[in-house]
Amino acid sequence: MSDETPICSAKGCRAAAVWVLAWNNPKVHTPERRKTWLACEEHREHLSQFLGVRGFLKDVVAFDEWRAAEGA
Numbered sequence: 001m002s003d004e005t006p007i008c009s010a011k012g013c014r015a016a017a018v019w020v021l022a023w024n025n026p027k028v029h030t031p032e033r034r035k036t037w038l039a040c041e042e043h044r045e046h047l048s049q050f051l052g053v054r055g056f057l058k059d060v061v062a063f064d065e066w067r068a069a070e071g072a
Ligand SMILES: [Zn+2]
Pocket: 008, 009, 010, 013, 014, 015, 039, 040, 041, 042, 043
């Protein structure tokens, strides 16, 4: 549990995260495992594509929804 403002995962970006990208690399993760990247409005597309072309992207969820779903 953390009070830190979540920051976008894009390289060099310090913007607040608005989106959560849930992904899984089948070569290294079990199928139900979810890694997450955070994205600001500007980088959501870029990061989604990066994961998407590799077939890793599972879900894109608004950060607030994601946090609510996690029960935080
Ligand atoms: Zn960003």
